[in-house]
Amino acid sequence: MSKLELDDLRTYYRMEEGWIEAADGVSLSLEANETLGLVGESGSGKSTVAKSIIRLLPDNGEIVDGSIRFDGEDITELSKRELRRRIRWKEISMIPQSAMNGFDPVYTVGEQIVQAIRTHESDVSKAEARERTKELFDDLGLDEERVDDYPHQFSGGMAQRAMIALALAVDPSVILADEPTTALDVVIQDRILGTIKEMQDELGTAMVLITHDMSVVSETCDTIAVMYGGRVVERADAETIIKRPKHPYTLGLRNAFPDITADSQELVSIPGSPPDLLEPGEGCRFAPRCPFAEDRCWEETPQPETHGDGHVVECHRADEAEYLRKEANRPETWRTDD
Amino acid sequence: MGLREYVVRRIFQLVITYWAFITLLFVLFRAAPGDPTSMFVMDGMDEESRQEIIADLGLDQPLYLQYVDYMGQLLSGSFGVSFRYREPVWDVLVIKFWNTIFLMGAAVICAYVIGVLAGALLGWWRGKRAERVGIVAGLMARSSPEFWTSIIVLSVFAFWLGWLPSGGMRSIGAEMAPSFSARYLSTDFVYHLVLPVMAATIYYMATPLLLMRNTMLDVLKADFIEIKKAEGLSELTILYKHAARNSILPVVTMAAIVTGTAMGGSLVIETVFNWPGMGREMVEAINYNDYPMAMGAFFLMGSVVIIMNFVADLLYVYLDPRVEYK
Numbered sequence: 001m002s003k004l005e006l007d008d009l010r011t012y013y014r015m016e017e018g019w020i021e022a023a024d025g026v027s028l029s030l031e032a033n034e035t036l037g038l039v040g041e042s043g044s045g046k047s048t049v050a051k052s053i054i055r056l057l058p059d060n061g062e063i064v065d066g067s068i069r070f071d072g073e074d075i076t077e078l079s080k081r082e083l084r085r086r087i088r089w090k091e092i093s094m095i096p097q098s099a100m101n102g103f104d105p106v107y108t109v110g111e112q113i114v115q116a117i118r119t120h121e122s123d124v125s126k127a128e129a130r131e132r133t134k135e136l137f138d139d140l141g142l143d144e145e146r147v148d149d150y151p152h153q154f155s156g157g158m159a160q161r162a163m164i165a166l167a168l169a170v171d172p173s174v175i176l177a178d179e180p181t182t183a184l185d186v187v188i189q190d191r192i193l194g195t196i197k198e199m200q201d202e203l204g205t206a207m208v209l210i211t212h213d214m215s216v217v218s219e220t221c222d223t224i225a226v227m228y229g230g231r232v233v234e235r236a237d238a239e240t241i242i243k244r245p246k247h248p249y250t251l252g253l254r255n256a257f258p259d260i261t262a263d264s265q266e267l268v269s270i271p272g273s274p275p276d277l278l279e280p281g282e283g284c285r286f287a288p289r290c291p292f293a294e295d296r297c298w299e300e301t302p303q304p305e306t307h308g309d310g311h312v313v314e315c316h317r318a319d320e321a322e323y324l325r326k327e328a329n330r331p332e333t334w335r336t337d338d
Numbered sequence: 339m340g341l342r343e344y345v346v347r348r349i350f351q352l353v354i355t356y357w358a359f360i361t362l363l364f365v366l367f368r369a370a371p372g373d374p375t376s377m378f379v380m381d382g383m384d385e386e387s388r389q390e391i392i393a394d395l396g397l398d399q400p401l402y403l404q405y406v407d408y409m410g411q412l413l414s415g416s417f418g419v420s421f422r423y424r425e426p427v428w429d430v431l432v433i434k435f436w437n438t439i440f441l442m443g444a445a446v447i448c449a450y451v452i453g454v455l456a457g458a459l460l461g462w463w464r465g466k467r468a469e470r471v472g473i474v475a476g477l478m479a480r481s482s483p484e485f486w487t488s489i490i491v492l493s494v495f496a497f498w499l500g501w502l503p504s505g506g507m508r509s510i511g512a513e514m515a516p517s518f519s520a521r522y523l524s525t526d527f528v529y530h531l532v533l534p535v536m537a538a539t540i541y542y543m544a545t546p547l548l549l550m551r552n553t554m555l556d557v558l559k560a561d562f563i564e565i566k567k568a569e570g571l572s573e574l575t576i577l578y579k580h581a582a583r584n585s586i587l588p589v590v591t592m593a594a595i596v597t598g599t600a601m602g603g604s605l606v607i608e609t610v611f612n613w614p615g616m617g618r619e620m621v622e623a624i625n626y627n628d629y630p631m632a633m634g635a636f637f638l639m640g641s642v643v644i645i646m647n648f649v650a651d652l653l654y655v656y657l658d659p660r661v662e663y664k
Contacts, residue, residue: 054568059465088570101561104580105660116569150659166565 001072002029003206004053004092004174009066011045011052018279022048024230025066027304030206032173035197037217037238038210039253040227043274046210049227050176052076053208054092055083070174089169090120094176095196098183099163103151109162110147113169120170136165140195157188161195168199175200175207181216193220214257218242223310226250229275229285232304236311246313246321248290251328271336284316291333292317292324341655352648359640364408367629368401417637418630422623427634431616435638437507438615440522441607442600444531445538446593452539453546454589458582460547461554462573473551480544484603488537488610495533502533505612534611538600545596546589553585560584587658594650598643 006028013020023045030036038046051057053068055076067074075087096102103112110133117129124132134144140161146154154162160180167175177196181189197220200207211217217224218238225235226249234247245251252270272289284290287297294316302314307321317324327333392398396407411418417427456472463469479487496504507530521527557563558581566576605617616635623631654661 056564056567084570084572088568090570094565094568096561096565098561102565104562104566104584106583106658108659115571119569119571152660166569 002069003032003034003071004028004030004208005067005069006049006053007067007069009049009052009068010064011048011057012062012064013058014060014062015278019064021230021277021280022061023052024277026227026230026232028225028232028235030174030208032206033200033204034223035200035207035209035221037221037224038208038227039212039214039217039224041212041274043277044227045230045277046227047178048230050094050178050208050210053176054088054094055080089116089172091172092174092176093167093170093172094178095160095163095167095180097179099159099180100151100154100156100183102163102166103159105151108148108150109154109166110149113147113162113166116166116169133165133169136168137162139199140165156184157192160184160188160192164192164196164199168203168205171203171205173205175205176210177207178210179212180209182211182213189216196220214242214253226253229280230277231285231314232312233286233314234312236309240309240311244321244325246307246311246318246324247286247315248292248317248324248328249286251325252289252334255328255331255334266331268331268334271334284314292327344655345652348648348651352644355644355647356641359644360409360412360637361405363633363636363640364405367633368404412637417634420623420628420631422626422628422631427630430631431619431634431638434614434616434619436518436522437613438601438604438608438617439642441531441534441613441615442538442597442604444535445607446542446597446600448535448539449542449596450546450589450593453543454550454582454586456543457547457550457589458554458577458585460551461558461585462577462581464555464558469551473548476544476547476551479540480548482541484537484541484606485610487540488534488607491533491537491540492610495536503530504533505610506530507614534607534613537610538604538607542596542600545592549589549592550582550585553588554581557581557584587654590650590653590657594643594646597646598639601639601642 006026009023009026010021011023013022026045026049028036028038028049038049040046048057048061051061052063053075055063057063063076066076068076070087070091075083078087103109107115110130113133113136114126114129117132118124118126121129130147133147137144137147142158142161142165146158146162151159151162160183163180167177180196181192184192193216196207199205209217209221221238223235224238224241225232226241226245226247227233228249234241234245234250241250242254245254249270252268255268256270257267270289275285275288282301283299284293284297284302287293290297297316300316302316304312304314305318306312307318389398396404399407415428417431419425420427420430423430460469460472460476463472492504495502508526563576563581566580571580602617604615605621607613608615608617616638620632620635620639622628623635
């Protein structure tokens with residue numbers, strides 16, 4: 001049984017004009033101690049998936065269909081109270097994009113971590129919780145004394161470490177990390193990711209790493225799911241996605257990031273803009289931007305199909321992957337006429 | 339810079355503000371139209387005795403000497419002698435001042451406690467019907483003139499239900515207690531205090547209420563609120579310990595200003611409820627050209643505002659750890 005399993009999750013946002021289908025039939029699974037990378041551009045629905053898991057959707061957001069199973073139990077069925085007491089933080093915690101804004105500015109970081117511990121473990125005394133916070137700080141390479149500092153007294157990287165301490169405070173089994181390093185410079189970014197990895201191995205925590213940065217996922221993740229237009233268009237183990245992707249979008253995404261091992265490389269972006277998810281109707285959502293789109297791509301929504309060893313692709317032309325990969329490597333392919 | 343230096347600087351600023359304020363008072367009253375001798379002039383008084391009175395009051399001196407005199411008096415804690423009562427201003431004013439402080443102080447405290455708590459709730463209830471009802475109620479309270487609110491409050495609680503007295507500060511025949519505490523802690527006093535405080539609270543509550551709601555809306559969008567929700571904290575903890583606590587800063591700044599308006603605006607409430615306070619005394623002093631008395635009243639009211647600002651500045655240090663001491 002997987003630790004966390006999403007099955008055909010549909011999360012929509014109610015608008016005056018209709019429903020925005022932000023996550024439309026997302027299926028994912030996460031094993032204990034696994035790191036799953038959720039990749040995609042802004043608006044692809046990756047944050048919506050994370051927010052659905054911990055149920056922090058805005059007022060107009062709604063899980064309209066599908067299930068989210070945590071240890072086999074569908075947590076979309078839980079009452080708010082139940083979710084708050086049993087799941088939130090205790091089982092599933094999160095690391096936000098900007099740690100600096102993730103802490104309440106008027107309390108010390110230590111106070112906030114102590115509060116989180118004592119909310120879920122009522123038998124722990126203040127002093128004990130404080131001791132544990134100090135230990136966490138120590139484990140994460142922060143000076144113990146800094147538990148008494150306010151968030152604004154931390155640097156960006158330090159704050160992110162403190163945020164990780166908060167996320168690990170009650171030893172959750174899953175961490176949702178929403179672009180945890182985008183606000184940091186590359187060197188710090190690398191160290192933070194390293195720290196996360198270390199802690200994860202030590203505690204056996206699973207993680208969903210949400211990012212738009214291919215280089216981050218390739219280093220950190222065991223499996224990768226690529227999202228486009230509210231759907232998971234391709235998922236497989238990290239190596240397969242990086243080396244032998246089949247979906248044209250993944251191919252394009254790969255081109256848009258520099259490969260530091262190559263001598264020189266022209267960065268090629270995918271033309272066009274993300275799709276409008278307001279009741280999009282039938283057809284592949286990537287078709288308007290896809291250089292390989294055929295007639296049926298416009299008419300028929302491709303369904304996820306497994307292509308050997310857990311490699312799931314949602315594309316009508318996935319069988320021709322060899323040819324697509326070759327074509328996709330040529331910058332001309334992605335150039336539009338105008 | 340340390341906390342101590344910050345406080346010392348604020349105190350220094352307080353002194354400068356005070357000096358500017360009392361100088362302005364001096365200039366204002368010298369520039370005001372009207373004849374200070376009118377209080378003393380009787381029919382058929384000749385020019386000579388009029389000059390005598392002016393000399394007596396020190397008004398024949400050049401301005402700078404008057405200014406030095408005036409500053410000297412203030413520094414020694416004297417406001418001079420009332421033209422009208424022929425008694426030291428301070429003796430008359432101090433009683434009225436406390437009457438007003440108890441009335442408006444209670445009202446501002448009630449208004450702030452209710453306004454802040456309810457405003458936080460309104461922000462939390464964003465988009466719900468309860469929020470709209472609250473905003474409409476707040477706007478109505480804010481736009482109704484004080485005398486009108488007072489009349490409504492009076493007609494309901496004093497005339498219709500008959501629960502509370504319609505005016506005055508003490509029941510007729512009640513003896514004025516000699517000691518300060520006995521005077522203001524008696525049930526009779528509190529009994530008379532309820533209605534005017536209620537009317538003023540309704541009026542002054544709206545500012546913190548609406549301001550609190552507005553800042554709450556901003557704070558609720560902050561990332562940390564989402565994290566606190568994800569942490570599994572209860573809604574009440576997030577609402578009051580985190581969201582409201584972060585929204586309170588502008589409301590505190592506003593408190594100094596609202597207290598000032600409340601002191602100045604006490605006149606209307608005092609008049610409707612026949613409350614022997616400073617607002618009424620001030621207007622009467624001006625009507626009678628009783629300059630020392632009016633200046634004394636202005637001085638006390640201004641002092642309340644200046645001191646409240648000072649307190650707000652100090653409170654900020656406690657409320658927001660990000661405040662730099664400069």
